[in-house]
Amino acid sequence: MYTMRPSEFTYHRPGSLEEAVGLLGEEVRPLAGGHSLIPAMKLRLAMPQSLVDLSGVPGLDEISVDGNTLRIGAMTAHATVASSGKVVGSVPVLAEAAALIGDRQVRQRGTIGGSVAHADPAADYPTVLVALDATIAVIGREGAREIPAREFFTGLFATALGPAELVTAVHVPIRPGTGAAYEKHKSPRSGYAVVGVAATYGGGAPAELVVGGVTGMPLRAEAAAAKVTGDPDSIAAAAAAVAEAIGEAAIGDSYASGEYRSHLATVLARRAMTRAVERAG
Amino acid sequence: MATTEADTSTRAIGAAIKRVEDPRLITGSARYLADLQLPGMAHVAILRSPFAHARIRSISTERAAALPGVTAVFTGKDFEHLNPLPCAWQAGGVENHVVTPRALEIDRVTFTGAGVAAVVADSAAIAEDALELIDVDWEPLDVIVDGEAATADGAPQIHEAAPGNVVMDWSIGDAEGTEQALAEADVVVRQRLVNQRLIPTAMETRGAAAQYDPVTGSYTVWMTSQCPHVMRLLMTAFVFGISETKMRCISPQVGGGFGSKIFLYPEYVLVAAIAEKTGMPVKWVETRRENYTATTHGRDHITYLEAGATKDGTITALRVKTYANLGGVLSTIAPGIPTTLYGRMLSGAYRIPNIHCQVLGVYTNTGMVDAYRGAGRPEATYVVERAVDLIAREAGLDPVEVRRRNFIEPGAFPYAPASNVLNGLEYDTGDYERALDRALEIVDLESLRREQEQARGQGRLIGVGLSSYVEMCGVAPSAWIGAAGEGWGAGLWESANVRVHLTGKVVVTTGSQSHGQGHETTIAQIVADELGVPVEDVSVEHSDTQGTPFGYGTYGSRSASVGAVAVHNSVERIIAKATRIAAHMLEANPADIVYENGVASVKGSPDKGKTIQEIAAAAAVAYDLPAGEEPFLDDTAYYDPPNCTFPFGTHIAVVEVDAHTGEVTLRRYVAVDDVGRVINPLIVDGQIHGGIAQGVAQALWEGAVYDENGQLQSSSLLDYGFPKAEFFPAFELDRTETRTDVNPLGVKGAGETGTIASTPAIVNAVVDALAPLGITHIDMPLTPETVWRAMKDASASRTASQG
Numbered sequence A: 001m002y003t004m005r006p007s008e009f010t011y012h013r014p015g016s017l018e019e020a021v022g023l024l025g026e027e028v029r030p031l032a033g034g035h036s037l038i039p040a041m042k043l044r045l046a047m048p049q050s051l052v053d054l055s056g057v058p059g060l061d062e063i064s065v066d067g068n069t070l071r072i073g074a075m076t077a078h079a080t081v082a083s084s085g086k087v088v089g090s091v092p093v094l095a096e097a098a099a100l101i102g103d104r105q106v107r108q109r110g111t112i113g114g115s116v117a118h119a120d121p122a123a124d125y126p127t128v129l130v131a132l133d134a135t136i137a138v139i140g141r142e143g144a145r146e147i148p149a150r151e152f153f154t155g156l157f158a159t160a161l162g163p164a165e166l167v168t169a170v171h172v173p174i175r176p177g178t179g180a181a182y183e184k185h186k187s188p189r190s191g192y193a194v195v196g197v198a199a200t201y202g203g204g205a206p207a208e209l210v211v212g213g214v215t216g217m218p219l220r221a222e223a224a225a226a227k228v229t230g231d232p233d234s235i236a237a238a239a240a241a242v243a244e245a246i247g248e249a250a251i252g253d254s255y256a257s258g259e260y261r262s263h264l265a266t267v268l269a270r271r272a273m274t275r276a277v278e279r280a281g
Numbered sequence B: 001m002a003t004t005e006a007d008t009s010t011r012a013i014g015a016a017i018k019r020v021e022d023p024r025l026i027t028g029s030a031r032y033l034a035d036l037q038l039p040g041m042a043h044v045a046i047l048r049s050p051f052a053h054a055r056i057r058s059i060s061t062e063r064a065a066a067l068p069g070v071t072a073v074f075t076g077k078d079f080e081h082l083n084p085l086p087c088a089w090q091a092g093g094v095e096n097h098v099v100t101p102r103a104l105e106i107d108r109v110t111f112t113g114a115g116v117a118a119v120v121a122d123s124a125a126i127a128e129d130a131l132e133l134i135d136v137d138w139e140p141l142d143v144i145v146d147g148e149a150a151t152a153d154g155a156p157q158i159h160e161a162a163p164g165n166v167v168m169d170w171s172i173g174d175a176e177g178t179e180q181a182l183a184e185a186d187v188v189v190r191q192r193l194v195n196q197r198l199i200p201t202a203m204e205t206r207g208a209a210a211q212y213d214p215v216t217g218s219y220t221v222w223m224t225s226q227c228p229h230v231m232r233l234l235m236t237a238f239v240f241g242i243s244e245t246k247m248r249c250i251s252p253q254v255g256g257g258f259g260s261k262i263f264l265y266p267e268y269v270l271v272a273a274i275a276e277k278t279g280m281p282v283k284w285v286e287t288r289r290e291n292y293t294a295t296t297h298g299r300d301h302i303t304y305l306e307a308g309a310t311k312d313g314t315i316t317a318l319r320v321k322t323y324a325n326l327g328g329v330l331s332t333i334a335p336g337i338p339t340t341l342y343g344r345m346l347s348g349a350y351r352i353p354n355i356h357c358q359v360l361g362v363y364t365n366t367g368m369v370d371a372y373r374g375a376g377r378p379e380a381t382y383v384v385e386r387a388v389d390l391i392a393r394e395a396g397l398d399p400v401e402v403r404r405r406n407f408i409e410p411g412a413f414p415y416a417p418a419s420n421v422l423n424g425l426e427y428d429t430g431d432y433e434r435a436l437d438r439a440l441e442i443v444d445l446e447s448l449r450r451e452q453e454q455a456r457g458q459g460r461l462i463g464v465g466l467s468s469y470v471e472m473c474g475v476a477p478s479a480w481i482g483a484a485g486e487g488w489g490a491g492l493w494e495s496a497n498v499r500v501h502l503t504g505k506v507v508v509t510t511g512s513q514s515h516g517q518g519h520e521t522t523i524a525q526i527v528a529d530e531l532g533v534p535v536e537d538v539s540v541e542h543s544d545t546q547g548t549p550f551g552y553g554t555y556g557s558r559s560a561s562v563g564a565v566a567v568h569n570s571v572e573r574i575i576a577k578a579t580r581i582a583a584h585m586l587e588a589n590p591a592d593i594v595y596e597n598g599v600a601s602v603k604g605s606p607d608k609g610k611t612i613q614e615i616a617a618a619a620a621v622a623y624d625l626p627a628g629e630e631p632f633l634d635d636t637a638y639y640d641p642p643n644c645t646f647p648f649g650t651h652i653a654v655v656e657v658d659a660h661t662g663e664v665t666l667r668r669y670v671a672v673d674d675v676g677r678v679i680n681p682l683i684v685d686g687q688i689h690g691g692i693a694q695g696v697a698q699a700l701w702e703g704a705v706y707d708e709n710g711q712l713q714s715s716s717l718l719d720y721g722f723p724k725a726e727f728f729p730a731f732e733l734d735r736t737e738t739r740t741d742v743n744p745l746g747v748k749g750a751g752e753t754g755t756i757a758s759t760p761a762i763v764n765a766v767v768d769a770l771a772p773l774g775i776t777h778i779d780m781p782l783t784p785e786t787v788w789r790a791m792k793d794a795s796a797s798r799t800a801s802q803g
Helices: A017-023 A037-042 A078-083 A085-090 A092-098 A104-109 A112-118 A125-131 A232-246 A258-279 B022-026 B124-131 B175-184 B228-240 B266-278 B288-294 B377-395 B399-406 B432-443 B445-457 B519-531 B559-586 B612-621 B681-700 B753-769 B784-802
Strands: A010-012 A028-031 A050-053 A063-066 A069-073 A135-140 A143-148 A153-155 A165-173 A178-186 A193-202 A208-212 B042-048 B054-060 B070-075 B115-121 B135-140 B166-173 B187-198 B207-213 B218-223 B247-250 B282-285 B298-309 B315-327 B355-363 B461-470 B494-500 B506-510 B538-541 B593-596 B599-602 B605-611 B633-639 B648-657 B664-674 B732-735
Touching: A017 A050, A017 A135, A017 A165, A028 A037, A063 A085, A069 A085, A078 A085, A078 A092, A078 A104, A078 A112, A085 A092, A092 A125, A092 A178, A092 A193, A112 A125, A112 A165, A125 A165, A125 A178, A125 A193, A125 A208, A178 A258, A193 A258, A208 A232, A208 A258, A232 A258, A258 B784, B042 B124, B042 B266, B042 B288, B054 B115, B070 B124, B070 B266, B115 B124, B115 B266, B166 B175, B175 B298, B175 B315, B175 B355, B187 B377, B207 B266, B218 B228, B218 B266, B228 B247, B228 B266, B266 B282, B298 B377, B315 B377, B377 B399, B377 B461, B377 B753, B399 B432, B399 B461, B432 B445, B432 B461, B432 B648, B432 B664, B432 B732, B445 B461, B445 B648, B461 B753, B494 B559, B494 B612, B506 B519, B506 B559, B519 B538, B519 B559, B559 B593, B559 B599, B559 B605, B559 B612, B559 B633, B599 B612, B605 B612, B612 B633, B648 B753, B664 B681, B664 B753, B681 B732, B681 B753
Parallel strands: A010 A050, A028 A050, B042 B282, B218 B247, B315 B355, B506 B538, B664 B732
Antiparallel strands: A063 A069, A069 A165, A135 A143, A135 A165, A178 A193, A193 A208, B042 B115, B054 B135, B070 B115, B166 B355, B187 B298, B207 B218, B207 B282, B298 B315, B461 B648, B494 B506, B494 B633, B593 B599, B599 B605, B648 B664
């Protein structure tokens, strides 16, 4: 219980996506930046029999804008997303969220694909990607497929990824005129979101309020978001309704109780939506 | 910067020289304990108790021993011949019920993380894997973790030797006078304060390595220690029962200690004993999780304070009762911290005519608690500075004015706090109001108060908090702190040897130890300044019992005010000898020689002189020395201070509390410290910066939390509120300089002032921000949820009272 060394495992570093996919299976974990997986292995919370290091697979760290879609390769580091002109120019809230992840060291090593696949309830990307209606591109031995973010996250550290699949990219729709914002109460201990709220407004789509860190997976408060008409009273009403969406489901820990997280979610929802409305074109 | 005496800017003392230590630290070439590789070295891992309180029925090690790569497995029974570790500082004048750890516990554990078995293997990984194959038959016992609750009737009893779980019941001051003054006071405030448990979290965890030579029967032990000489003394004379000459203790580069590396730990003994038993060099390096459970913690007081004052804010009495949680067994100097270093400092910077303090040291099923940066003085300062603010609030007075009204005035020094709480010592020198005024000037309190008023109108909560502290450095006069007085089991002088070699280069060895303080720079500056040689010609060596004179080590901000004074005294005697030799060389009367800037010359003929390098060469070759003069410039000094030194200052924090979330933002932090004469302002600023960060962290983020089963909930850096640089604004530092007359250097001490002052400044600021809600106190850490709940409860009770 006091060791901080992983149990024994085999290490692979494939040179192609095909080779990587061929190595996947039960008890096998793809390794991206390793900033969640390696600590979990050191604490023996994760004990995979083998690791497939994706750092040797070419082409997984590219960012491109393809029509109305921003594509971010799974191995793109948070720091790269935060500073990418393509991201800032098309979906600025994603860069804003990336800049709030962990600390400088984590942002250099941690990747968007790793974060999404790990599905930590306190991570920042899942909340924002659900709000933005992004799609997660994955590949497995059966071939490639795309999973909407809103279906991808299924619970605490749980996703729709199969055991022999890995994330290759995140596709984010570019919707001109949309105002979006992300508000985070950052844990001074871990740097994770105690609560994170993403809001979108305008751009021809319904408003969105998505809460992370409170219920184990990104919580899409649709009824609350539907109250937003742009004026402050409607935002306040929507924020209050976020607490109803959370209900009794809020989880707590030694830093923040469920009750406090639920309260924070309403405060951050109001702040995020207020900024989203200001930014909407 | 205000100074009391003119400085000559060309002198090495007072120069902001970059630390000579830094290049090796920054480039990663410094060698820490974990870097040590000995030929044929095996690795040790330790099986630790998963229970906070349990009997060990049996331990079966066969499966672990059979794992390939495992050399040996040991349990406590293998080391029954070794004594339990000593408790070297007990509370003075009262009975102490002492139970200390053993190398490995044999039949019972009293905190989670106590070591019960050890594996020796080819690698640390194999050793750790083998731990899982050791089977212990445990009998869990009832657990108590709270220091106050542990003394209640019916609480689980931890040690037969300590009825009611009380280590010691220690009282000082004037009980009757304090009782009467409280009864007669116009204003009385009462508050329960929790000074929560902290985890020191040095960047480098602990570790030890050892090698045993069966031919000579001697040990070499490398360890992460702030005091290798004391380690050798305690291990040989008290634990192993062998000659002190049969052990050499070495501290390699030590990556921070903050007090937690002062103590003799079970693992150091264990590693040395294993080296002897196996005949192999062995090494153990602590993991961070072990560090959090098995290395000492700090603070953990529950205090009831009562303070009385007149209507105008003149403090008339302070009564304090404190439960000091010392953990499941006693660490090396645990009982001394909440007594001598805490109770004796409860007069703070104020003339308080009646003081009484009772401290109950308590056993609980938690990790050991001992000195942590500031050690007792932060706890005392917290009590006093909260009390002053509570009085100001209750009396409707400005906290600044209450401080001014009660400050010990500059003409009153030396000052002995009332009720003999300082047991015969006196505050040396001080000008408390000058530091306060300077801090107020920097922060511009009047503008801040206007801004605060306006902000309140907009529903924003800004707060300003003061902390005017005095602390005690340079522990300590041996005759005061020794067995007759304060229960310390040895002396507390310090040593230095200064040698000027034939080439004129200077080697200084010191019994103190540097683990981040910059001794190699600071001591070189003193020698360079006084002897008149370039700083780079002075090499400072430390941290090895072989080659340095015995010394007590580094803690309690004592290396400048005790250790460096020994260096100064050595240099003075070397100059005296150099002067005699120069007189001989110049064919002059020694009385006519003046020594200045490294040159000895005949009074009135400064051009005709001998440099220290020339004199050193003459002394070393010894061709022609004055009759009866020994060769070589070499002197060893032992300095025992006549008094402690008492730095002081005022810190002011400006915070904003988010009225919706309770989140506290530190907007500004002003610190005006008076540490006496400053040898290196860069190093002093660095010490104060780090200290402030640690003290602010206690107020806002840190706190070790045990659940009711004695499991440490904050057992990793993911769960513990360790501060990061980005949490802080740029600190606004200034100094006043009031030299001490205790030592010839005029230095007081700077290692702990930041930690001591800052915690109450932050809490006072947050409470000031929340004053409109009727909040008078919140216990630390002031996490957003804690503050939010306080605001919620306050508004609920206001609504109720209005309804």
